[in-house]
Amino acid sequence: MAQSNLKAWILAARPKTLSAAVVPVIATIGLVQSLHVPIQWWIIACALLSSFCIQIGTNFVNDAMDFKKGADNEKRVGPMRVTQQKIFTFKQVMWMATGFFALAMILGIPLVIHGGMPIVIIGVLSVLMGYAYTSGPMPLAYYGLGDLFVIIFFGLVAVGGLFYLLTGTYTLDAVVLGLQVGFLSTILIAINNLRDIHTDKEVNKKTLAVRLGVTGAKVWIIFLIVAPFLMGYYWLNQQKYWLYILPTLSLPLGLSVIKKIMNTEPSAEYNKFLAKSAGYGMIFSIGFLIGSLI
Known part of the structure; x- marks a missing residue:
């Protein structure tokens, strides 16, 4: 029983999404x-x-919350949700969330x-927004x-905050x-959100996909995949050529995702x-890292 509960908690944590952290x-x-600043690995950890x-x-x-608001129901096509499946109660899942937010704050003390x-x-905004999501x-x-x-918290804030911790500055590069x-x-x-567009619409969950419609949501995904490469011209202009070239190796994978989504x-x-x-994101960031070492 304990083992099955542990497996359920791991599924609820959605390990596949952790690449966003x-x-x-890595990037x-x-x-x-690339700035030849020594890395303090305890900060990274x-x-x-x-x-x-x-x-x-x-x-x-x-x-x-998606279960409580009715967004997760018997029509759900995404991975299993533990509250919807009644493996754990609403209160148990929310208490577990609070525990992880508290642990995040404790781990952040040395950074503060x-x-x-x-x-x-x-740190405070990140936790509050985690609840407010x-x-x-x-x-x-x-x-x-x-x-x-x-975009803000897993992009600008995540990169900018870590860059500031490691360098003491915040620049246009960041x-x-x-x-x-x-x-x-x-x-x-x-x-x-595009996958869940029809069920979300039924419960009035107005995600960006619901607001844009199927075609608009597909165009948005294409933009998200292509935009990092268009912005890469910034690194070419800075004469940091490898910071543009090596991440580009991930583009074929990104294009294959576009093809699948469109069809x-x-x-x-x-x-x-x-x-x-x-x-795709992982290969891009690893390419950026390797490019900085050349």
Whole structure:
């Protein structure tokens, strides 16, 4: 019984989504390396573990609140949700979310001591937004703001905050990379929302996909996949050629996701595209890191 419960909690944490916490860390290490600034690995470890906890906490809140609001029902085509399946109660899942948010704050204490007030603000806002993603008086995901949340917090804030911790500064380089990473991380939620567009519409969950419609949502996904490469011209202009060239090796995988999305109507089939999308962002960030070492 304990083993099956553990397996259910792991499923509820949605490990496939955790790439959204890893990609900004790998990419930021690359950016800092390109500036020949020594890497403080304890900062990387604390930031990564804290990001994992915030991501998992957000996923638990999402699991519980989507069930409570009726977005997760018998018509759901996505992966299993533990609250919907009555494996755990709403209260149990929300308490688990709170535990992970608390752990994220504890892991962030050394970062606050090192980085000061900017890191306090980032940490508190990240946890609050984790709750606000699907709960509270104006849940972001239910008003079409989920994609913007990911771009800001898993892109600009994740890259910018770690860059600041490692260098003590915040530059245009960090802004550009933050946007690139933000777009890459948002592909996952955009595909998720397009998959669920019909059931979300039924329960008045106005995700960006619902607001844009099927065609508009597909165009948005194409933009998210292509935009990081268009922004890569910034690195060419900075004469950091390898920071553009090596991430481009991930483009064929991104184009294959576009082809699949364009040729497939929203359905459970989209679950297969999520792993490809996660891999796409990972290869991009690893390419950026390797490019910084050349």
